[in-house]
Amino acid sequence: MVLHDLDHLVETVASDVVRWRRHLHQHPELSFEERKTAQFVYHTLQAFGGFELTRPTRTSVVARLIGSAPGGVVALRADMDALPIQEENEFEFVSQNPGVMHACGHDGHTAVLLAVAKVLSRMREEVAGEVRFIFQHAEEVYPGGAQELVDLGVLKGVDAVLGLHLWAPLPCGQVALKPGHLMAAPDTFYLTVRGQGGHAAQPHLTVDPITVAAQVITNLQHVVSRYNDPLDPLVLSVTQIAGGSTTNVIPNEVQLSGTVRSFKQELRESAPVWMERVIRGVTEAHGADYEFRYEYGYRPVVNDEKLTQTLRQTLTRVFGPGVVVDAVQTMGGEDFSAYQQAAPGTFFFVGAGNPDKGIRYPHHHPRFTVDEAALPIAVKAMLAGALRVLETASTRTDRTEA
Structure with missing residues (x-):
């Protein structure tokens, strides 16, 4: 489709994604309490135009972008909840909610998916199929929001689902994937x-x-x-x-x-x-x-072999050599696994650590933050993945109809 033009597309939302991430970081909300966060997401998407918006639960948002031509359906997921941690950072956009903090990068995930949505809303005429944006509540607390949304049918008709995590152990500038078992x-x-x-x-x-x-x-x-x-x-x-x-x-x-x-x-x-x-x-x-x-908590995250291989090839082509690396298994858990029970899914890491900038604290630490240079990389990766899935589905449909 337009993989060759991704740098320009990402540049158009580069300032937006940072601004949205900082706003969300200042206003964190705990699992199942993401009311203002969901409202912010809903109104931001509404301002873009071109989406069918729904609220499956009071603290989640789903946006459907229906392309101008028939094709496959790809779902993209971001989690929105924060943690019960008192922030100890000192930058200007620290949490304004005492005892609550985005200490895992979910503010970045939400901002990244909003940026992807903004880009694709402007190119609806070039989209064959549907992109479904899932802004999910309550990843941090079992039973989690993913299974609830799956039960409500948000993945109905979906060919593939993609999710990412801004990952502190991985240097900013790298993207990591792994087929099979990734998270415990x-x-x-x-x-x-x-x-x-x-x-x-x-x-x-x-x-x-x-x-x-x-x-x-x-x-x-x-x-x-x-x-x-x-x-x-x-x-x-x-x-x-x-x-x-x-x-x-x-x-x-x-x-x-x-x-x-x-x-x-x-x-x-x-x-x-x-x-x-x-x-x-x-x-x-x-x-x-x-x-x-x-x-028993969430199931393990098990990435679909074929989808992960396709995504790796796509991201390697988009980013060039040295950026896409093998992800290391982690004993951390993620309720993205619930989506993988309903559709082929791949979850991947985008490096967000940078010790040279003092960004060296682990997830769930009171001084956790991400290198904001990782945000446009994440936008580019998610855009490339979504467009590639739709392109693959469209080619498969064409072969079937022929």
Whole structure:
């Protein structure tokens, strides 16, 4: 289509994408609370013109751009929610909402997709098929917004779905893809260790849940190191512990929680069995009791082989040598996986880190930010991917009709 003219097209929205990202960064909203964000997106798209706009939920927006000729349907997704983190950055567009921050790049994702929408709204006559823009709520909190939107039919009739993540571990200027498993399934567990409290000066008259919980934590590490095949990635992290109210009282119970990450379904099923075996053994050995709850989270992100290969070839042609690299698997999770259950999908990373500019903090850190030079790269990548999918679908349709 117009892949040769992408640099010019991206340049027309280069200032917009930065301005939108900064506005969104200043006004972050938590998962399922993205009301003003969704309104901003809706009104911005409305101003472009040419879209069929809907609000599948009160905090999400879907825009359909119907081309002038029949063809395939490609869906592009951006997540919009922020995190419950107090920002510690000092630039002029820091969060104005205390305790809430865009610490994962979703402000950039939304701005990038708005920029792609603006470009394509101006070239509707050159589009064969449909581009469906999904501005999704609640990626950060299970059960997430993706599955809800899929259940509401936003991917009905879609040939392929693309998503990207501005990625701090990747240097700005690179784009990373990988077919197959890219991101893990993030499951969650909750554990209460119950003992018998009493005076801290008489521990022999108690069943101390703190010392029992400490041994549970230590022994749970055997699930990864001794129960699991070391060639199968598995992470088990205890991330929260709470118990006790003062220095001279042994409490009755301690609460623990954490996450388990894996790629294989059989591991997702085995991990809680292994964990409970350890928990039961440790607590029984010390006369304590327990309550264990395990919740399955998002599915792993598994990129479609053929679609990813097509996207890699396209981006290599568009960006030239040295830009497109192999993505490294991560144990992070993403509810983009819900879309991949409904249509062939590819999720890819756009480098956003730059230590030379002080942009070196990880995702979910109070000083996280992205190199804004990554924004036009992301716009260009998403535009190229969308246009290539439509071109492929159109060629396939032509062959079928012939």
